Amino acid sequence: MKNTNHGNFGHLRKFVLAATSVAIFSPIVSAYATSGFSTIVAQIPNNSTEQQILAHNELETSSSSTTIQQQTVTKQSRTPVNNSRVAVKGKKTGFSLAIWEPSGHLSEVIARVSIKSKQNNSFLKERFLGDYKYKIQQKAKFVNGLKASDRIVVRLYDVQNRFIGYSEFECLSANTAVNLILSAKPAEYRVIRTVYGIDANRDGVIDAGTTTYDYFTQISNQRVTFLSGSQTFQANHFQVQGLSPVKANSVYPVSFTQGEFALVRQSSFTIFNFELARALQAIPGSLVQVTEVSDNSSYNVSQLLMNYRQLGISRNLQVEFSDVSTNYWARDFIAELAAMKIIEGFPDGTFRPDAPVTRAQFAAMLQKAFTKGKIRPAIAFQDVSSRYWAYNAIRNVYQMGFLNGVIGSDFNPTQNLSRLDILVALAQGLNYQASDSTDTILSVYNDATNISGEHRSLIAALTQRGIVVNYPNVNLLNAERIATRSEVSALLYQALYSTGKVANISSQYVVGQQR
Incomplete structure (x- = not known):
C-alpha cells in the first residue's frame, strides 16, 4: 500500500527513492570524522526494509561574521492548572567546569563547550553551547537541559586563539564536578588531564567516597588520543592541590572503553570535520561573542541550545x-x-x-x-x-x-x-x-x-x-x-x-x- 504525501517525517538514508514517497524519520547517528587512518566511527546500522529518502535541501546559513550576543530569557506569564503537577521522569543533572594550570604561566583560556546528547542507544550530532573566557582556577556552572550519559566536549584555546587541547566527559547521574588541568606549556605540550566525579551538593568538589574519573588526552595534528596513562610525560606538572594525585593508569567511564561509542583506542580521531556546526569550526569571537566567566557564573543549557541553534547545529541538519x-x-x-x-x-x-x-x-x-x-x-x-x-x-x-x-x-x-x-x-x-x-x-x-x-x-x-x-x-x-x-x-x-x-x-x- 502506498503512503500519501501529507507528512514527511523523514528517515535519513543514503539514497533518494521515489519522489512521491513520504520521508520517514532518520536513524540517529553519532559519528566521528573519517579523515585519516584509524578514525573512530560510531553509527546505527541502516534498516533496509524501511522507506529511504535523502533530505538534500540543507539550509545554508549566512556566511557573514555577525556576532551573536547573549540573549536575555523572557519568562512568559503562567496560569496554573487546577491540580498539583507531577514530577517529570528522569534525573536532572548539570556540571561545574574548572580550568587549572599549575605552573602559573597561563592566566586565561577560552573554553569552547558543546554537547553530544544521548538519545536512546546513540548520540545526537554535537551542538555548540558557547565560548567562555576563563581566568585560571575559575569555575562556571552549566545547568538545565542535561541528563545522565550526555557527553560534553571542551575544546581549549589560548587568548591568541591557538587550539591547545581537547577533552570529553560524561554527565553523571547527579551533578558533575569537572576539572581540566593544562600543562605548563599548553601551546607546545598539548595534553589535558581531566578529573571529574559526582558533586551532589553542587559545591564544586567531587564527593568523597564516589568514583573519580581521571585521564589524559593528547593533541597531535588536529587529532586527539585518549591515553591509557601518564607514563609518557611528567605527570607532576598536572597535579592540583585538592585533587587526587595523578594516577599511573587512566580511569575512564565504562562507556569510554567499551561499546560502539568507546573513545579509548590505540588510535586517535580527528577533532574537526566538515559536518561540525559553523560555530564549532570558527575562530573564537568571529561568529559568536566570547562570554567572560565571572565568579559563580551559571549558564542555562536549555537556553544556550535555543540561542545558538542557527550556528550551533551540524551543517547537515x-x-x-x-x-x-x-x-x-x-x-x-x-x-x-x-x-x-x-x-x-x-x-x-x-x-x-x-x-x-x-x-x-x-x-x-x-x-x-x-x-x-x-x-x-x-x-x-x-x-x-x-x-x-x-x-x-x-x-x-x-x-x-x-x-x-x-x-x-x-x-x-x-x-x-x-x-x-x-x-x-x-x-x-x-x-x-x-x-x-x-x-x-x-x-x-x-x-x-x-x-x-x-x-x-x-x-x-x-x-x-x-x-x-x-x-x-x-x-x-x-x-x-x-x-x-x-x-x-x-x-x-x-x-x-x-x-x-x-x-x-x-x-x-x-x-x-x-x-
Whole structure:
C-alpha cells in the first residue's frame, strides 16, 4: 500500500527513492570524522526494509561574521492548572567546569563547550553551547537541559586563539564536578588531564567516597588520543592541590572503553570535520561573542541550545523551514525535533506545518523518539506488508504499547490522526496515570464535557505532566480535530520533556505553563 504525501517525517538514508514517497524519520547517528587512518566511527546500522529518502535541501546559513550576543530569557506569564503537577521522569543533572594550570604561566583560556546528547542507544550530532573566557582556577556552572550519559566536549584555546587541547566527559547521574588541568606549556605540550566525579551538593568538589574519573588526552595534528596513562610525560606538572594525585593508569567511564561509542583506542580521531556546526569550526569571537566567566557564573543549557541553534547545529541538519516563520507558535518545537533527527522537512525547504499526520508517519516518529521495553507481542497486521516503508516502526511501537490496531487485524496506516488519537497514544505508551481528581484536572478545558469517559483519565494524566499543547486557545482541547504536523511536533516534544529527555521550551500554549 502506498503512503500519501501529507507528512514527511523523514528517515535519513543514503539514497533518494521515489519522489512521491513520504520521508520517514532518520536513524540517529553519532559519528566521528573519517579523515585519516584509524578514525573512530560510531553509527546505527541502516534498516533496509524501511522507506529511504535523502533530505538534500540543507539550509545554508549566512556566511557573514555577525556576532551573536547573549540573549536575555523572557519568562512568559503562567496560569496554573487546577491540580498539583507531577514530577517529570528522569534525573536532572548539570556540571561545574574548572580550568587549572599549575605552573602559573597561563592566566586565561577560552573554553569552547558543546554537547553530544544521548538519545536512546546513540548520540545526537554535537551542538555548540558557547565560548567562555576563563581566568585560571575559575569555575562556571552549566545547568538545565542535561541528563545522565550526555557527553560534553571542551575544546581549549589560548587568548591568541591557538587550539591547545581537547577533552570529553560524561554527565553523571547527579551533578558533575569537572576539572581540566593544562600543562605548563599548553601551546607546545598539548595534553589535558581531566578529573571529574559526582558533586551532589553542587559545591564544586567531587564527593568523597564516589568514583573519580581521571585521564589524559593528547593533541597531535588536529587529532586527539585518549591515553591509557601518564607514563609518557611528567605527570607532576598536572597535579592540583585538592585533587587526587595523578594516577599511573587512566580511569575512564565504562562507556569510554567499551561499546560502539568507546573513545579509548590505540588510535586517535580527528577533532574537526566538515559536518561540525559553523560555530564549532570558527575562530573564537568571529561568529559568536566570547562570554567572560565571572565568579559563580551559571549558564542555562536549555537556553544556550535555543540561542545558538542557527550556528550551533551540524551543517547537515535543517532546522529552519521556509514556511515556519520566526514568530510561528510551534517553531521551537519543530526546530528542536529536527535537530534531534526525529522529524524533517520536504525537499523544497518547507515543513508544511498544517498538513495532517498518518498513523504510519506517527509510528515512525514514536520509534525514533522513544526506546521502551516491549509489553506485548507483535501482531501481523493484514494491511501492513513486510515491504511497507513503516513496517518495522509500526511493529515496534505496537509492541511498546503506543498504537493499537483499528478493526480486526488491520492497522490502517494511511488514516489521518486526530488530536485525541495522538494524546491517547502518548498516554498509553508512556503508561501515565492521573494522581488527582480527573474532573478537577480537566476543568482547565472549556470543552472538557466533550472528552469521552474512557479517555478522561488519560487526558488528565497528560495535562498533569504538561504535555498538552493547545493552539490557538490554550483552554480548548479540540480533541476530535485532525492533528497537524505542527501540533504533533509540540505534543511529542512535551512528551519527551516529561521523560527528562529534552530541555524545556517556554510556550503560552502549553497547558499549565501560564500563570
